[in-house]
Amino acid sequence: MTSPNTNKSTGSNSDSSAIPLLEIVDLHVNVEDKEILKGVNLTINAGEIHAIMGRNGSGKSTLSYALMGHPRYKVTSGKMLYKGQEISEMSPDQRAKLGLALAFQYPVSIPGVSVSNFLRKTVNAVRGRDIPVKEFRLELKALMAKLGVKDEFLSRYVNDGFSGGEKKRLEILQLSMLNPSLAILDETDSGLDIDALKTVSEGVNALSKADTAILLITHYQRMLNYVQPQFVHVFQDGKIVASGGSELALELEDRGYEWVTSEMQPTPGTGPNATKTSSSSSSSSPAVVGAK
Numbered sequence: 001m002t003s004p005n006t007n008k009s010t011g012s013n014s015d016s017s018a019i020p021l022l023e024i025v026d027l028h029v030n031v032e033d034k035e036i037l038k039g040v041n042l043t044i045n046a047g048e049i050h051a052i053m054g055r056n057g058s059g060k061s062t063l064s065y066a067l068m069g070h071p072r073y074k075v076t077s078g079k080m081l082y083k084g085q086e087i088s089e090m091s092p093d094q095r096a097k098l099g100l101a102l103a104f105q106y107p108v109s110i111p112g113v114s115v116s117n118f119l120r121k122t123v124n125a126v127r128g129r130d131i132p133v134k135e136f137r138l139e140l141k142a143l144m145a146k147l148g149v150k151d152e153f154l155s156r157y158v159n160d161g162f163s164g165g166e167k168k169r170l171e172i173l174q175l176s177m178l179n180p181s182l183a184i185l186d187e188t189d190s191g192l193d194i195d196a197l198k199t200v201s202e203g204v205n206a207l208s209k210a211d212t213a214i215l216l217i218t219h220y221q222r223m224l225n226y227v228q229p230q231f232v233h234v235f236q237d238g239k240i241v242a243s244g245g246s247e248l249a250l251e252l253e254d255r256g257y258e259w260v261t262s263e264m265q266p267t268p269g270t271g272p273n274a275t276k277t278s279s280s281s282s283s284s285s286p287a288v289v290g291a292k
Contacts, residue, residue, distance in 0.1 A: 054235030099181030164191030201226030
């Protein structure tokens, strides 16, 4: 499930001798001088799907913005290593060119910019070359068909007047065109009806390959019915406090987050920072719970 101190995954897709795709070490992040992330440790290997769950305000979205380099989210200490390279000082476009991509919870509308032009400019910038129009459109149309996106979508302005489902489809379409090594999805399931959720989930699953990874942030278990993670982590007060397999998400759905909080209470006689775990791991590590 997790290692004693760094929350490393141990899935069968991992090669223990290889450099992790993403390694986050004791990450602290401030937003407007307020500390939001308070020591996050997480390792993700290629071929893995990780889900992060937690209450509102626990720090889930802050992690996604910090990973992509949003200027309001200041890393005060810790490391973010992507393919062994520290990315904390890199700009968002540099991170995108390395292979990171983020699907937003609340996509922004861009009146006056068509979806077609936006996608072509974005893909050209990330790939570092001008893709011939014919090649671009063939690739785009194939992905649109998979996601159930109509041709008229391309001439509309980006997210302008879009429904919630249309916005999320566009986010997944953009991710699919960028083909990132690490796809970060920030509550992509919010605002989706069941049909849209299934379609978007199919697009997310298509992103999962042997050499890529997905970090899925969500409140609810319902998307995990369609996108099945090998690893589930619970966020609380800016930290990962519990980790487990996919069964942990089911337990959270059934019991809520309160039981995790109660299990994190200090163990008598072991100091103020000690937490209850299902192993003999150190007090700084998250509990491994939900395992059967």
